[in-house]
Amino acid sequence: xxxxxxxxxxxxxxxxxxxxxxxxFDPQFGFEEREAREMVATQDQMNLAQLPLxxxxxxxxxxxxxxxxxxxNWPNFLACKHERHDWDYCEHQxxxxxxxxxxxxxxxxxxxxxxxxQPEAA
Amino acid sequence: MAGVGFRRWAQALSRGKGSGLSAxxxxxxxxxxxxxxxxxxxxxxxxxxxxxxxKKYNMRVEDYKPHTDQGEGYGDYPKLPDTSxxxxxxxxxxxxxxxxxxxxxxxxxxxxxxIRNRVDTSPSTLSWSSMCKQLFGFxxxxxxxFYLGEKYPSYQPVAPKQYPYNNLYLENGxxxxxxxxxxxxxxx
Numbered sequence: 001x002x003x004x005x006x007x008x009x010x011x012x013x014x015x016x017x018x019x020x021x022x023x024x025f026d027p028q029f030g031f032e033e034r035e036a037r038e039m040v041a042t043q044d045q046m047n048l049a050q051l052p053l054x055x056x057x058x059x060x061x062x063x064x065x066x067x068x069x070x071x072x073n074w075p076n077f078l079a080c081k082h083e084r085h086d087w088d089y090c091e092h093q094x095x096x097x098x099x100x101x102x103x104x105x106x107x108x109x110x111x112x113x114x115x116x117x118q119p120e121a122a
Numbered sequence: 123m124a125g126v127g128f129r130r131w132a133q134a135l136s137r138g139k140g141s142g143l144s145a146x147x148x149x150x151x152x153x154x155x156x157x158x159x160x161x162x163x164x165x166x167x168x169x170x171x172x173x174x175x176x177k178k179y180n181m182r183v184e185d186y187k188p189h190t191d192q193g194e195g196y197g198d199y200p201k202l203p204d205t206s207x208x209x210x211x212x213x214x215x216x217x218x219x220x221x222x223x224x225x226x227x228x229x230x231x232x233x234x235x236x237i238r239n240r241v242d243t244s245p246s247t248l249s250w251s252s253m254c255k256q257l258f259g260f261x262x263x264x265x266x267x268f269y270l271g272e273k274y275p276s277y278q279p280v281a282p283k284q285y286p287y288n289n290l291y292l293e294n295g296x297x298x299x300x301x302x303x304x305x306x307x308x309x310x
Binding site: 004005007016019023027034035036038039043046053056057058094095097098099100101102103104120 | 171240274276277279280281282283284285286290293294306307308309310
């Protein structure tokens with residue numbers, strides 16, 4: 001917790017990824033093949049449900065199911081635990097993917113720096 | 123008794139010189155109020171006038187000091203120190219405890235301002251320099267910390283969130299005629 005801030009501002013200022021800048025490495029680099037993320041909810045569906053833009057991500061289909069369950073079961077506010085869990089789990093996996101992307105970028109930056117310093121040392 | 127007074131009044135009325143209401147009023151004042159010499163008068167020019175004024179205001183001649191005459195109309199009213207009643211001893215047995223004043227004491231020109239409910243001139247417990255240092259020290263420290271926070275922001279070690287449909291090109295108000303740049307998001 002906060003080790004990345006120490007790395008960014010104190011110890012490894014040149015390799016730690018900057019959240020404001022775009023990540024520079026090719027997404028396919030280092031992978032044999034990579035699956036694209038699948039978007040299930042269509043733009044029309046999200047428009048009709050009037051989802052705010054921040055919620056129109058790759059978990060929107062779970063959110064739409066959850067909202068429908070909520071509306072159908074009102075006033076029983078305890079009814080949609082399963083749908084809520086599905087949406088939460090999807091969001092959690094999305095967040096874990098973001099963490100992995102950050103870590104991938106960081107390791108590639110370190111590798112780049114290692115390679116650059118090798119011929120100088122050699 | 124009342125009849126005698128009425129008769130006298132009628133006689134005085136018939137010989138009286140005034141007109142209107144003043145003709146009906148008695149020509150002498152009652153002895154109960156203050157005499158003419160008790161009222162404030164003009165600026166005292168001679169030492170005798172100063173002594174008389176000091177006696178009038180129940181003050182010692184050494185203590186009595188009139189306002190300087192600049193045409194403002196203070197006359198011989200004394201210039202008392204500009205301190206509020208709050209500064210007076212709270213434990214002394216004043217005649218009027220809420221006003222912290224004794225009977226017959228000369229009243230300040232702005233007495234109604236200096237009562238305990240209003241203006242208070244009592245000194246603050248801290249010195250001016252100490253208060254300034256504390257306030258500006260705190261403000262300076264906060265400004266410095268906010269500046270540091272702007273320069274070195276704190277964030278979570280995560281990549282930016284990925285959105286579908288070319289980063290929601292149409293939803294963000296993009297032109298439907300133009301072709302947006304293709305954004306592909308991968309699983310990891």
